[in-house]
Amino acid sequence: MYYSEELLEEVRLKNDIVDVISGYVRLQKKGSSYFGLCPFHNEKSPSFSVSRDKQMYYCFGCGKGGNVFTFIMEYENYSFVEALKLLADRAGVELPELEYSREQKERENLRGTVLELNKLAAKYFYAQLKSERGKLAHTYLTDRELTEETITAFGLGYSNKYSDDLYKYLRTKGYSEEVIRQAGLVNVDERQGVYDKFWNRVMFPIMDVNNRVIGFGGRVMGDGKPKYLNSPETIVFDKSRNLYGLNRARTSRKPYFLVCEGYMDVISLHQAGFTNAVASLGTALTVGHASLIKRYVREVYLTYDSDEAGTKAALRAIPIMKEAGIAAKVIRMDPYKDPDEFIKALGAEAFEERIGKARNGFLFSLEMLEREYDMDSPEGKTAFLHEVARRLVGFEEELERNNYIEAAARQYHISFESLQNLVSKTAVNIGLAKPVTRPKSTMNREKQKEDGSLKSQKILLTWLVDDESLFSVISKYIRPQDFTTSLYREVAEILYGQYEQGSVNPAKIMSHFTEEEQHHEVASLFHTKIQELTTKEEQEKALKETIIRVKSQSIEAATKALEPTDMEGLQRLMKDKRALDDLRNLHISID
Structure with missing residues (x-):
């Protein structure tokens, strides 16, 4: 709206x-x-x-x-x-009601109702855990060394052994059978009719980043199957795009997440002080999970189970993280199965040591790859190194690729040159040989030139916000149209308009943009780092040089975009070029 x-x-x-x-x-x-x-x-x-x-x-x-x-x-x-x-x-400002279509209204109403139901169910499960009915479940949690504080913090609960208890409770609150079913809290079949999705299980409320209950996980306390049961997909719950514990981990402000497999791993780690632990929700790590993680951190430590299934899960997760631009390391739990067992046996300090010894994700994948080859035979080791070379080809950036070639060569006792040659040969064989260096270096120069031009424009905008006395000087030579990107130009137009109205307000300018990335970019336009200028002469010289650069870049961009038949545009360009030539011989004063 x-x-x-x-x-x-x-x-x-x-x-x-x-x-x-x-x-x-x-x-x-x-x-x-x-x-x-x-x-x-x-x-x-x-x-x-x-x-x-x-x-x-x-x-x-x-x-x-x-x-x-x-x-x-x-x-x-x-x-x-x-x-x-x-x-x-x-x-205390009242916002106007959103104007939805009938379908949108129905969908938003359903979303709100499902969130209400989930919140109510979470409170009900928690109350059951604290009641006499939940004594067995409560003992199960305390036997797993969870404190009352932790149980309360994560809102843990219990769905009792009566298979329609929650359903009856929610019906007394006025909710229809259909909406309770759409919330994923009940199942319906011909034989049993309506019955609770979860019963006789320890309950783990799943929350989104805004602390709203969007679903549940339930664990049996004995040997029943399945061991864990999760909510189905609903209007508010998509397990491939949510992470257990993210609502708490995102506020830890650590530069990495500990990514686990299970709810209890997350809870045990949080209780031990590792408040940056999260877990996928009964599914393998997905591209959606990686995108979600990237909003908060650029590095993860995979703390998956030490069994074969956990190793395979880590190997699947590593390339997904790499593709998303997230560095992945692997923490081994040996001789224990998972973080929960490890923490109970050795404590937080030992786990911190394991974090320090975490293996780089790519090198870990090579260690697992070794198991498939006879490394004691020349043929086996040669075949292994050919596969290593094929994987190294996947690093597109030359510096990063060479760093990994060096690490792999050191680990497998061969020379850097030998492995580098094998990687180059492999790239040619599979059609991924890197382009010749000359065009690449030209592209780099063009990129540097472009970055330099944008820096000059950002400096001008920062000066215009920091020192209002400069507007009368800058506006003589620079118009909003002289800024060469659409965002910079739009910001300049609004800022110039504020100057004309006599009220410069950079924070108000940002309200014109609703995308988060735009907000950050606009903010950077007003906070460009500028070399400290101590004297008036230095300031005037820097201002003149910056104005000339921005004007030159504007003319260059306009020249490239000029249509051959645009005579009016050509005349305007000629006028701008003459003005630029005159400017080079002028003294700009900031008095």
């Missing part, structure tokens, strides 16, 4: 950014800004800056920044509309 600019601005103005972020981050005032440890990456020295004047934040360490909407989107993993609603509620 479209919300008016006036409404967005009202919500933003009623949520002072320092007050909002102070609820998440400890801030200390230094000069005109506030600083704290960045909540989006691990750091020891505060580089996270919040400006009350600009109503913006920016981290000089990881580059994340924006206004109060951006912060809530990033920290809470909300969409723009969800962030708007949270801040509107905080400020």
